[in-house]
Amino acid sequence: MNVLPNSIHARDIASVVHPQTNLATHAETGPLVITGTSGTRVRDDNGKEYIESVAGLWCASLGFAVERLAQVAYEQMRTLGYYHTYRQRTNEPSVDLAERLLSIAPVPMSKVLFQCSGSEANDTAIKLCWYYHNAIGKPEKRKIIARRMAYHGSTAAAVSLSGKPDMHADFNLPFEPFLHTEFPHYYRRHEDGESEEEFATRMAGALEALILEEGPETIAGFFAEPVMGAGGAIIPPRSYFEKVQAILEKYEILFVADEVICGFGRTGSMWGSETFDLKPDMISSAKALSAAMQPISALMINDKIYQAMLDQSHKLGPFAHGYTYAGHPVACAVALETLKIYEEMDIVTRVRGISPGFIDTLSAFADHPLVGDVRGVGLLLGMELMGDKASRGPFAPDLKVGARVGANAEKHGLILRVVGDRLVFAPPLIIEADEIAEIAKRLSAALDDTAAELGVN
Ligand SMILES: Cc1ncc(COP(=O)(O)O)c(C=O)c1O
Numbered sequence: 001m002n003v004l005p006n007s008i009h010a011r012d013i014a015s016v017v018h019p020q021t022n023l024a025t026h027a028e029t030g031p032l033v034i035t036g037t038s039g040t041r042v043r044d045d046n047g048k049e050y051i052e053s054v055a056g057l058w059c060a061s062l063g064f065a066v067e068r069l070a071q072v073a074y075e076q077m078r079t080l081g082y083y084h085t086y087r088q089r090t091n092e093p094s095v096d097l098a099e100r101l102l103s104i105a106p107v108p109m110s111k112v113l114f115q116c117s118g119s120e121a122n123d124t125a126i127k128l129c130w131y132y133h134n135a136i137g138k139p140e141k142r143k144i145i146a147r148r149m150a151y152h153g154s155t156a157a158a159v160s161l162s163g164k165p166d167m168h169a170d171f172n173l174p175f176e177p178f179l180h181t182e183f184p185h186y187y188r189r190h191e192d193g194e195s196e197e198e199f200a201t202r203m204a205g206a207l208e209a210l211i212l213e214e215g216p217e218t219i220a221g222f223f224a225e226p227v228m229g230a231g232g233a234i235i236p237p238r239s240y241f242e243k244v245q246a247i248l249e250k251y252e253i254l255f256v257a258d259e260v261i262c263g264f265g266r267t268g269s270m271w272g273s274e275t276f277d278l279k280p281d282m283i284s285s286a287k288a289l290s291a292a293m294q295p296i297s298a299l300m301i302n303d304k305i306y307q308a309m310l311d312q313s314h315k316l317g318p319f320a321h322g323y324t325y326a327g328h329p330v331a332c333a334v335a336l337e338t339l340k341i342y343e344e345m346d347i348v349t350r351v352r353g354i355s356p357g358f359i360d361t362l363s364a365f366a367d368h369p370l371v372g373d374v375r376g377v378g379l380l381l382g383m384e385l386m387g388d389k390a391s392r393g394p395f396a397p398d399l400k401v402g403a404r405v406g407a408n409a410e411k412h413g414l415i416l417r418v419v420g421d422r423l424v425f426a427p428p429l430i431i432e433a434d435e436i437a438e439i440a441k442r443l444s445a446a447l448d449d450t451a452a453e454l455g456v457n
Contacts, residue, residue: 007030012030012031012033013026013030038063039428039430042064051413053415053416053417053439054424055428056292058261058417061265061428061429062429063428066291068341069290069334069338069341072337073333075333082329083329084324085322085327092329093332093333094114098112101285101298101339104339105283106269107279110301110305111300112301114296114299114328115296115297115299116297116326116328116331119155120155121284122152122157122256123157123158124321125223126221128309129221129254130142130220135308136308143177143178144220144223146181146222146223146224147181147182147224148180148182149163149183149231149232150180150224150231150258151225153260159171159174160173160175181207183203183231183234184203184236185234186237197237200237203243204240204243204244211247211251211253221254222244222254224244224255224256225272226262226275227267227380230419230424233376233380233382233426235382236276242277245279254281254282254305257271257282259271259284262275263288264287266379267377268348268355268379269348281305282301282305284297285297289338290331294334296335347429350429354379355376361440362374362376362439365383368451369389369457370401370456371383379431380424380425381426385402385421387401401421401450401454403418405446406418406423408446408453411449412446416446425439
């Protein structure tokens with residue numbers, strides 16, 4: 001692509017560093033400039049339309065512009081556009097939103113802490129794992145376990161929790177108290193003849209072995225996404241969480257469910273914790289909480305944790321943590337309205353209704369020569385690109401098959417999320433059957449183009 005002087009592309013190259021972007025490639029080719037939207041589609045500055053099959057970053061649950069939320073933001077900005085929630089100050093939207101979240105929590109929860117992003121919600125949860133154990137007289141419980149391939153955010157602590165080596169390299173991370181255990185990707189990682197149940201037992205066994213090796217008296221918390229999103233839509237195998245939760249209980253380890261992607265209907269229940277029967281002590285949520293229209297996250301904590309925090313205030317004084325924009329009235333008002341929209345739409349029933357067609361349509365690609373496995377739940381689905389389907393052999397990494405499919409899809413007007421050699425789908429929750437059919441048509445063209453480039457048939 002030729003980058004014209006003074007174009008938005010040239011100005012972007014000259015002025016912006018983009019997250020998760022190869023800076024060298026970007027300096028040569030410039031950005032894709034998104035200028036508008038309708039429904040599940042976005043438009044670039046040449047007027048070309050793309051179907052967005054992952055709702056931006058798994059977040060734009062109601063599409064990319066929502067008039068009703070714009071009105072609510074405008075009205076709230078006019079009445080009270082900002083006030084903080086430090087030192088016993090509050091505002092009505094933040095109280096209303098906290099009450100609403102507690103009323104729909106998948107397990108009894110006691111209080112809500114607000115932040116601006118999923119990373120910050122997880123950072124807060126990490127700090128509370130430590131604060132709680134100090135409060136109850138177990139200061140040696142300091143280590144935190146998450147899973148390889150997990151994604152919990154980008155701040156220094158949340159990325160330490162994440163199990164993505166590319167996000168640690170040369171950042172001097174992860175920090176020392178963070179440990180990583182196996183991730184439960186049955187299709188790629190089971191041994192020949194191993195059932196899902198046996199695989200789940202092996203994964204839970206690896207967690208217990210790590211806990212015993214480190215000393216259970218040193219482990220403060222375990223974090224997990226119900227479905228691992230950015231790791232490649234990895235759906236937990238049957239009985240995995242049942243086994244994991246029994247181990248956490250045995251060694252008195254706090255369980256934090258990261259519902260940043262799974263929360264608010266994505267898996268066909270209001271929470272991934274309901275779909276997979278999780279009983280977490282804390283739940284982090286963000287993204288669809290505000291339909292992505294405002295940067296806000298919520299961390300719910302149970303009463304055991306809250307009571308320990310309360311004791312700390314008797315000892316230490318104020319709870320010494322917070323963010324300038326915690327409980328921001330505009331963000332809270334928009335999130336509250338988003339939850340009202342979900343209720344009016346009956347979002348869970350909607351997702352359950354459209355999910356079988358979505359999963360069946362994309363599962364048909366398991367017959368494509370490049371595709372080894374397709375698995376989905378609700379409106380979340382992963383597709384594995386495999387070099388040798390029979391032996392579950394991957395493509396050579398330097399073929400960059402996933403990236404090729406992504407680039408070809410873009411040519412056909414489809415924005416895909418590519419994770420190595422996996423494709424991940426999480427469309428806006430408002431998607432209709434005809435748009436799913438259109439995704440399939442464009443994906444088919446992209447896969448065929450890629451197969452032709454690779455000489456596979
Ligand atoms: C499961 C999960 N947790 C946390 C985060 C981090 O959220 P944010 O980018 O809002 O900090 C993400 C972002 O994609 C996520 O997918």
